[in-house]
Amino acid sequence: MDIREKIFANLSSVKEKSPLIHHITNYVTVNDCANVVLAIGGSPVMADDLEEVAEMVGFASALVLNIGTLNSRTIESMLVAGTRAKALGIPVILDPVGVGATKLRTKTAEKLIRVLKPEVIRGNMSEIMVLAGQNVAIKGVDSVADEQGSSVIAKNLASNLNCIIAITGKTDVVSDGRQVCRLNNGHRMLADVTGTGCMTTSLVGTFCGVTKDYFTATIAGIICMGLAGQFAQASLQLGEGIGTFRVRLLDSIYNLTPEILAREGKISDK
Amino acid sequence: MDIREKIFANLSSVKEKSPLIHHITNYVTVNDCANVVLAIGGSPVMADDLEEVAEMVGFASALVLNIGTLNSRTIESMLVAGTRAKALGIPVILDPVGVGATKLRTKTAEKLIRVLKPEVIRGNMSEIMVLAGQNVAIKGVDSVADEQGSSVIAKNLASNLNCIIAITGKTDVVSDGRQVCRLNNGHRMLADVTGTGCMTTSLVGTFCGVTKDYFTATIAGIICMGLAGQFAQASLQLGEGIGTFRVRLLDSIYNLTPEILAREGKISDK
Amino acid sequence: MDIREKIFANLSSVKEKSPLIHHITNYVTVNDCANVVLAIGGSPVMADDLEEVAEMVGFASALVLNIGTLNSRTIESMLVAGTRAKALGIPVILDPVGVGATKLRTKTAEKLIRVLKPEVIRGNMSEIMVLAGQNVAIKGVDSVADEQGSSVIAKNLASNLNCIIAITGKTDVVSDGRQVCRLNNGHRMLADVTGTGCMTTSLVGTFCGVTKDYFTATIAGIICMGLAGQFAQASLQLGEGIGTFRVRLLDSIYNLTPEILAREGKISDK
Numbered sequence: 120m121d122i123r124e125k126i127f128a129n130l131s132s133v134k135e136k137s138p139l140i141h142h143i144t145n146y147v148t149v150n151d152c153a154n155v156v157l158a159i160g161g162s163p164v165m166a167d168d169l170e171e172v173a174e175m176v177g178f179a180s181a182l183v184l185n186i187g188t189l190n191s192r193t194i195e196s197m198l199v200a201g202t203r204a205k206a207l208g209i210p211v212i213l214d215p216v217g218v219g220a221t222k223l224r225t226k227t228a229e230k231l232i233r234v235l236k237p238e239v240i241r242g243n244m245s246e247i248m249v250l251a252g253q254n255v256a257i258k259g260v261d262s263v264a265d266e267q268g269s270s271v272i273a274k275n276l277a278s279n280l281n282c283i284i285a286i287t288g289k290t291d292v293v294s295d296g297r298q299v300c301r302l303n304n305g306h307r308m309l310a311d312v313t314g315t316g317c318m319t320t321s322l323v324g325t326f327c328g329v330t331k332d333y334f335t336a337t338i339a340g341i342i343c344m345g346l347a348g349q350f351a352q353a354s355l356q357l358g359e360g361i362g363t364f365r366v367r368l369l370d371s372i373y374n375l376t377p378e379i380l381a382r383e384g385k386i387s388d389k
Numbered sequence: 390m391d392i393r394e395k396i397f398a399n400l401s402s403v404k405e406k407s408p409l410i411h412h413i414t415n416y417v418t419v420n421d422c423a424n425v426v427l428a429i430g431g432s433p434v435m436a437d438d439l440e441e442v443a444e445m446v447g448f449a450s451a452l453v454l455n456i457g458t459l460n461s462r463t464i465e466s467m468l469v470a471g472t473r474a475k476a477l478g479i480p481v482i483l484d485p486v487g488v489g490a491t492k493l494r495t496k497t498a499e500k501l502i503r504v505l506k507p508e509v510i511r512g513n514m515s516e517i518m519v520l521a522g523q524n525v526a527i528k529g530v531d532s533v534a535d536e537q538g539s540s541v542i543a544k545n546l547a548s549n550l551n552c553i554i555a556i557t558g559k560t561d562v563v564s565d566g567r568q569v570c571r572l573n574n575g576h577r578m579l580a581d582v583t584g585t586g587c588m589t590t591s592l593v594g595t596f597c598g599v600t601k602d603y604f605t606a607t608i609a610g611i612i613c614m615g616l617a618g619q620f621a622q623a624s625l626q627l628g629e630g631i632g633t634f635r636v637r638l639l640d641s642i643y644n645l646t647p648e649i650l651a652r653e654g655k656i657s658d659k
Numbered sequence: 660m661d662i663r664e665k666i667f668a669n670l671s672s673v674k675e676k677s678p679l680i681h682h683i684t685n686y687v688t689v690n691d692c693a694n695v696v697l698a699i700g701g702s703p704v705m706a707d708d709l710e711e712v713a714e715m716v717g718f719a720s721a722l723v724l725n726i727g728t729l730n731s732r733t734i735e736s737m738l739v740a741g742t743r744a745k746a747l748g749i750p751v752i753l754d755p756v757g758v759g760a761t762k763l764r765t766k767t768a769e770k771l772i773r774v775l776k777p778e779v780i781r782g783n784m785s786e787i788m789v790l791a792g793q794n795v796a797i798k799g800v801d802s803v804a805d806e807q808g809s810s811v812i813a814k815n816l817a818s819n820l821n822c823i824i825a826i827t828g829k830t831d832v833v834s835d836g837r838q839v840c841r842l843n844n845g846h847r848m849l850a851d852v853t854g855t856g857c858m859t860t861s862l863v864g865t866f867c868g869v870t871k872d873y874f875t876a877t878i879a880g881i882i883c884m885g886l887a888g889q890f891a892q893a894s895l896q897l898g899e900g901i902g903t904f905r906v907r908l909l910d911s912i913y914n915l916t917p918e919i920l921a922r923e924g925k926i927s928d929k
Contacts, residue, residue: 360913643900
């Protein structure tokens with residue numbers, strides 16, 4: 120089975136198994152994350168209290184950690200839930216939102232990586248560059264670096280951390296430290312809406328809930344959001360904007376099929 | 390006045406009085422809950438700090454407690470606000486989200502019920518079965534039990550707790566411990582969107598803010614969401630999915646009238 | 660350059676500079692606030708942990724403080740972030756949601772004003788009357804006062820606090836203590852959706868991020884929301900309601916241009 124066939128099979132598995140995806144995430148985009156997991160066919164649960172996260176993650180097929188609005192209470196819950204997930208063989212997917220912007224974010228992302236060894240880390244170029252120890256000018260949570268060398272950065276960091284690294288942007292790059300895959304789906308309008316990065320991570324988490332091949336799972340999650348962004352944008356009529364775009368984004372995810380992925384997904388191995 | 394007439398009158402009252410509904414609820418669906426209360430004609434307020442909840446609930450016509458993302462801070466606020474509500478004769482509506490999934494949720498739901506004696510409890514079948522002390526396989530916050538015996542379970546639990554019990558699902562069941570009412574509105578697509586359960590509880594809370602007949606208030610809230618789900622789904626065109634469905638759900642609630650309820654609502658007393 | 664020309668220039672500046680707007684805000688409408696900032700052309704960041712807010716606000720062009728779901732943890736973060744903002748010359752915009760409803764809200768709003776001396780305060784009539792020390796019947800977070808005397812109240816309070824005061828409602832009033840500007844855009848349907856007040860404050864904050872003329876910045880933010888409300892309502896067809904209205908509101912903000920503001924904005928200086 121080549122990589123494309125694996126991706127299509129992953130989507131069928133999600134719809135069949137409806138994996139439970141436990142999130143400890145930010146309060147800005149949490150509703151979007153829950154809905155995108157439902158749209159693709161998974162089952163989301165959000166729970167962040169220290170007293171219940173270890174128990175809750177035991178029911179889950181994947182754990183998504185997102186530090187968008189981190190605080191001391193939820194950081195501790197992330198560590199406890201993540202530690203339990205690792206003990207149970209449940210994959211941990213990290214979205215290091217805004218890492219590098221503040222010492223707290225950098226320190227927290229580094230600690231989560233060191234302690235939990237996440238199976239997948241997805242960020243934009245500037246976030247991944249921070250994790251790779253490269254100098255980068257940060258402007259809040261936006262990416263400022265160009266995408267030159269992104270394949271090298273992703274591959275080296277994936278190799279160093281022994282995990283999947285995904286850099287999303289104009290071209291998305293995914294590496295497991297040996298292979299690199301570049302994806303050319305998506306539309307720049309995805310950057311005009313809050314939460315498209317968080318939702319991508321939730322989709323990646325959902326696919327990681329149905330296969331141990333986290334490399335293809337990560338690619339599958341990113342392709343789904345990219346295609347949905349293209350379809351949503353293509354549907355817009357005069358006078359419509361990000362309000363309608365957000366609605367169509369969920370519609371498009373909901374209506375994705377393996378056939379659509381096969382026909383429209385642009386994947387290049389290299 | 391028979392039960393149907395009471396329900397239609399309740400909707401007119403909500404639009405006339407615009408009751409203030411105080412919520413202590415989860416951060417996943419809180420925006421949807423606020424908008425659904427506004428859509429039906431009520432006035433939502435969300436406040437959860439221990440220092441203000443007792444004062445805030447004093448202005449309210451009903452208090453909705455939802456444990457979807459409970460934590461030690463908000464659990465205490467729920468107890469304080471609920472105790473004050475009871476002292477003032479303000480109805481308390483409980484949504485025991487995910488009860489049974491973790492010890493914290495079960496312990497908290499049981500404590501809220503024991504201390505506050507809510508006027509209404511609304512959950513899905515597995516949540517209500519947990520409260521009824523029955524064995525049930527829990528998968529996160531989803532219902533897994535079939536609906537056999539739901540009328541008996543609702544009636545017995547309502548009688549034991551001396552409150553209204555509502556089990557929502559394919560067929561909704563509402564009981565006050567003596568009467569049982571079964572509702573056959575709704576569409577399975579309601580389960581594909583996060584927050585439709587929470588929103589139903591908020592609608593129930595809104596109706597409880599205008600009448601002391603909590604049995605018909607609960608029925609009214611559930612019918613409104615069921616019909617809105619049907620209308621939203623019926624409006625969908627090719628390529629549309631849960632994004633558009635969510636939008637039309639709020640549109641449909643906003644445009645409900647007593648006449649529409651009378652014409653479309655499927656209620657069977659038995 | 661007259662006031663209208665300044666407002667149009669402000670919109671061009673926002674789209675050109677994409678100012679970063681740091682929010683410490685409520686969890687009910689936070690997603691809407693992020694999206695409205697993106698829709699107008701700014702860049703939102705939400706961060707509320709005490710350990711990072713002083714650092715985060717250093718990257719921002721404005722700080723928006725909204726007490727809609729205040730608690731002891733975030734109140735302290737507001738004070739720390741605000742103090743840092745003032746030291747750096749970054750404008751602070753305060754939305755005193757529900758002030759007067761509870762002692763905690765009143766005490767907190769007064770403290771934030773006393774300590775931080777915000778550049779702009781935006782509220783509805785009853786909220787501003789509370790800050791002005793006038794008696795007012797509060798019903799939760801809704802305005803109950805009529806708009807008689809609003810110009811006088813705004814002007815006096817702006818003069819006393821040496822800031823911009825904006826009262827939004829049927830007619831919006833903005834004063835810097837000397838000038839008063841009344842705005843007659845908007846549609847009453849804006850009151851049927853949660854978060855339109857919060858979003859207006861976020862728009863005001865975004866404009867304050869590109870000019871030191873906070874008077875015209877405030878007017879610009881309020882006009883944008885008013886016009887978007889009109890356009891959104893005008894677009895509605897039979898069967899549509901607040902679901903579609905919310906979508907079109909973001910669409911309309913996204914498509915605003917200086918030309919549209921020039922043609923449609925109703926501003927009267929007096």
